[in-house]
Amino acid sequence: MAELEGIYFAEFDNTMGPKVTYEAPEGLINPEVFDAISECIIPKPWLFGRMMSTYAFGKTYLGMPVNLEGAQYERNRMLFNVGVVLHPSRRNHSSEVAVYEPVIRKIAQTLEALEAETCFLSDESMKVKLGDVLEKVLTGLRKHSKAVVPIDEANILHLVLNPRQTSQPVPNVREHDVPVPLCDLRRHVASEKDLVLRRIYPCIDGVRFIKQVAEMADVDTELAIECVAGLVCLDLVRLVDIFQYSNIYAATKDVRRIASDPALRDKCLATILDPAVRKTMTTNELFSLYAALRPGLRYEDFCLTRESKLIGVHRHRLITFGLVNGLIRRVLPYPLHLPLPGESNISQLIAQEKMDAQAGNQLKTFELSLMDGKKSLDELCCIVRERGPAELAEAIAAHQRCILVYK
Amino acid sequence: MSELGFEEDHAVQTMLSVSFVYVPLSGSPRLAFHYPEPMSEIKSDGAMSDGSGGSLGDSSRVHSLPRAFFADFLCAKLQLCDAVMDITIDRLRFIGYPLLLPSSNPHSKPERTVQHDIKSFNVVFTVNRSELLKNRGPLHMPTACSRASKVIGIALRYEEMRCGYLSEQVALLKTGSYSHNQASSNHCNLSMVLTETFESLRSSLITRVFVNGWLEVSLPPPYEPIEPSDREPIRPYQTMLPIDSDISKLEALLPRGASQVVRTLLREANPCKSFQDLEVEIDIPLETLLMAAGTLVEWHLGIISETISKHNVYVVSPTADIAVGSPLYFEFEKFSGNVRDRRWSLPGLLLQFSAPQTLEKHRTALGGSAVLVMEFIACLIWLIRIGLVIQLKTYIHLSLFDYSEEERAAVLNEKYGSRSDFHSFLKLTKYFDGKHHVEDIMWRENCTREELFRIIDSYPDVLTTCVHE
Structure with missing residues (x-):
């Protein structure tokens, strides 16, 4: 993350023009630098309300110019900018700077609201508190990546820097994903006020998929998806596929970590061994289980040939642990419905469909329309919900123009 | 879209535009050139089309910014010249390298004095920041933009000092009627240089441009140069795959000074022959071949791959986009147009590589027909090049x-x-x-x-x- 050098509050002074009124620490922006970049800090009207940063003299100045209009102001407007000075490593400038954007936006919006409610910025006796506020925000963000700073009796500024929030894309959570808790969720979310979260977290067990979680908690699926996405962002849960014995799993190049990382191995053994049946397992045995998973090998066949080695091993958890830790990956089947050559001829299409129907083919037009190569068989089953993957896979195999591609 | 175009396609969303702004000796800053949207589409008034609440994230809306914005904002103040300029506004990022023109020297000989109309100028690239944040665009892109702006700028400044090139080109741009045709009397070299620079950054390929028709400027590649210590060593049992089957297209992209060995390797590379095999066949020492291969990889004109042999096992890559109707199908059609017997369709091939088996088993399944096997291998090479299959080792x-x-x-x-x-x-x-x-x-x-x-x-x-x- 970029190094936070300081925080400033700049404004347009009716007699002096643009100036830095408060800064933490003192002397953060020297007058020559400010003169060079003042157009980015107190800009032209079309940039009001926009998050802006400029790189000058080795530092990045990130802020949001806010324009307030009203007859009470000398020029019918008040213009201020609250921002941070960052010393970024040049490697991934965009995401490093973006981490600070929500914080800046929140401070700017809070100040705007305070001005509207109590004339916080236009009343000099109140505005003077800002120097202290900025100081506390800087200390908090630097030391703990968060700050809780009271501004007056009624308003408290809550700020959190979350590197994941912007440096990584919002996870694409789908209703057939299975959320696996990475820690004791109760400890982390018990104090949460989010009602959806409070209802769904007891249903997250690493087995149920989101649609089931939502149904069990009696929550709208969309809300549950949103809520789980939040948990993924906070690294409290990770998403895996629905477990089936007919699934194919394959070892990744990280599989050797299970042998080289003792902490990971111990965690794995604690998770997958049934203490009532089996107490120990050697690293060699554990490694050889994961290493044997490969494309083309169904998990049911894998288990059949290793019955003795799997005694006392929780077979579902073996897979879930491997997936969550990147030791293995799922090889997913994707149904593809291939268009006929010269598919525009509709009568030809209908004729073909009739032929397929006569051949005892069970796939419905709706199901065929979903087989575009973008949805996995799991996803399709979740949408169709009438039959399981095995049955659907069978119908696909029987259909002349459908194939299953594994990837 | 060409085979090369896959990188181009995803970079399209990252690179949005290039503009040329300058401060004349007298008067206010001006926007002289903007591409891909023509100047006529740039708004001349000061109001923002989407109101102040909207977000400047939409790539199609770069040109909705007022002309005064480009001119005022992107012409840096004098004290910020001769350094990287990097400004973000909402989801747009403007990257340039403003340069100052030294004021004309009164002591220089009269015949060398050139009338300069320009105080400072800046070649500015606009980048879609959302794409950078999503990590979809190459992370190195911003650095490549500032470096391109700098090298082009220095060449432009040199030509301006030498013969007043910029002043003349800007005057031509001001008239609004200019052409890229070199034979034309109103040919504008500056607009061509800027357009070519932008296209080069967008296509992720190494290129060069000629400022004023003669001054060769090599553009920095818009990908991170690999540190020598981070480079995966190239092994003699491996091979090099040119990134396009059309070798003449790749040859045209080679810098003028590219060595003969590099050219030979590009022509002679064969995915079924390792560097060891090639050493014997084309009589070039192994060390030299490996160095040439490294150079081609560095220039993004070749990829290192395992030599295709009967023991190799390939499966569909987990990241392959196999959606029906994706551009890949069209690409495959174009490619397989050259294959005589159209036995292979893309879905058919994907099915072949859905289950892992050695190429020898694939060959047996094809019934031993040499022609069929050759076509199958040709398709496999295409799949490897596009990244649709991965090799299991x-x-x-x-x-x-x-x-x-x-x-x-x-x-x-x-x-x-x-x-x-x-x-x-x-x-x-x-x-x-x-x-x-x-x-x-x-x-x-x-x-x-x-x-x-x-x-x-x-x-x-x-x-x-x-x-x-």
């Missing part, structure tokens, strides 16, 4: 994890010490760490596949094989 682990090194040696010695091949086995154990695949071990120990597997198969209790990419 076999790694071997000495599965005595719970022992120390001494204990391990003692265990092995006690259990197998009397065997005749024990010494050969012991020599190989250093490769049984899961980091060396079978082909690598064969090359390092100069042994055949049969010899290696004979040993692996005779120590099943202590060896675990693992197959992954």
Whole structure:
């Protein structure tokens, strides 16, 4: 993350023009630098309300110019900018700077609201508190990546820097994903006020998929998806596929970590061994289980040939642990419905469909329309919900123009 | 879209535009050139089309910014000239390198004095920040933009100082009627240089432009140069795959000074022949070949791949986009137009590579027809080049994890010490760490596949094989 050098509050002074009124620490922006970049800090009207940063003299100045209009102001407007000075490593400038954007936006919006409610910025006796506020925000963000700073009796500024929030894309959570808790969720979310979260977290067990979680908690699926996405962002849960014995799993190049990382191995053994049946397992045995998973090998066949080695091993958890830790990956089947050559001829299409129907083919037009190569068989089953993957896979195999591609 | 175009396609969303702004000797800053949207589409008034609340994230809306914005904002103040300019506004990022023109020297000889109309100028690239944040665009893109702006700018400044090139070109741009046709009387070289620079950054290919028709400027590649220490070593058993099957297209992209060996390798590279094979065939020392291959990889004109052999196993890549109707299908149609017997369709091939099996098994399934096998291999090369398939390799682990090194040696010695091949086995154990695949071990120990597997198969209790990419 970029190094936070300081925080400033700049404004347009009716007699002096643009100036830095408060800064933490003192002397953060020297007058020559400010003169060079003042157009980015107190800009032209079309940039009001926009998050802006400029790189000058080795530092990045990130802020949001806010324009307030009203007859009470000398020029019918008040213009201020609250921002941070960052010393970024040049490697991934965009995401490093973006981490600070929500914080800046929140401070700017809070100040705007305070001005509207109590004339916080236009009343000099109140505005003077800002120097202290900025100081506390800087200390908090630097030391703990968060700050809780009271501004007056009624308003408290809550700020959190979350590197994941912007440096990584919002996870694409789908209703057939299975959320696996990475820690004791109760400890982390018990104090949460989010009602959806409070209802769904007891249903997250690493087995149920989101649609089931939502149904069990009696929550709208969309809300549950949103809520789980939040948990993924906070690294409290990770998403895996629905477990089936007919699934194919394959070892990744990280599989050797299970042998080289003792902490990971111990965690794995604690998770997958049934203490009532089996107490120990050697690293060699554990490694050889994961290493044997490969494309083309169904998990049911894998288990059949290793019955003795799997005694006392929780077979579902073996897979879930491997997936969550990147030791293995799922090889997913994707149904593809291939268009006929010269598919525009509709009568030809209908004729073909009739032929397929006569051949005892069970796939419905709706199901065929979903087989575009973008949805996995799991996803399709979740949408169709009438039959399981095995049955659907069978119908696909029987259909002349459908194939299953594994990837 | 060409085969080269896959990178181009995703970079399209990252690189949005290039503009040329300058401060005249007298008067306010001006926007002289903007591409891809023509100048006429740039708004001349000061109001923002979407109101102040909207977000400037939409790539189609760069040109909705007022002309005054480009001119005022992107012409840096004098004290910020001769340094990187990097400004973000909402989801747009403007990257340039403003340069100052030295004021004309009154002591210079009269015949060398050129009338300059420009105080400072800036070549500015607009980048879609959302794409950078999503990590979809190359992270190195912003640095490439500032470097391109700098090298082009320095060349422009040189020509301006030498012969007033910029002043003349800007005057031509001001008229609004200019052409890229070099034969035309109103040919505008500056607009051509800027357009070509932008297209080069967008296509992720190494290129050069000629400022004023003669001054060659090599543009920095818009990808991160790989540090020599981070480079994966290229092995003699590997091969190089040119990134496009149309070699003449790639040859045109080579810099003028590219060595003859690089050109020969580009022409002679064959995915079924390793560098070792090529060394014999084209009579170029192995070391030189490997260096040339490294150069081509560095220029993004070639990729290093394992040599195609009957033992190789390929499967569909987990990241392959196989959606029906994706541009890949169209690309495949274009490619397979050259294949005589249209036996292979893209879905058919994907099905072939859905289950892992050796190429030898694929060949047997094809019934031994040499023509069919050749076509199948041609399709496979296409799939590898596009990244639709990945190769599964076999790694071997000495599965005595719970022992120390001494204990391990003692265990092995006690259990197998009397065997005749024990010494050969012991020599190989250093490769049984899961980091060396079978082909690598064969090359390092100069042994055949049969010899290696004979040993692996005779120590099943202590060896675990693992197959992954």
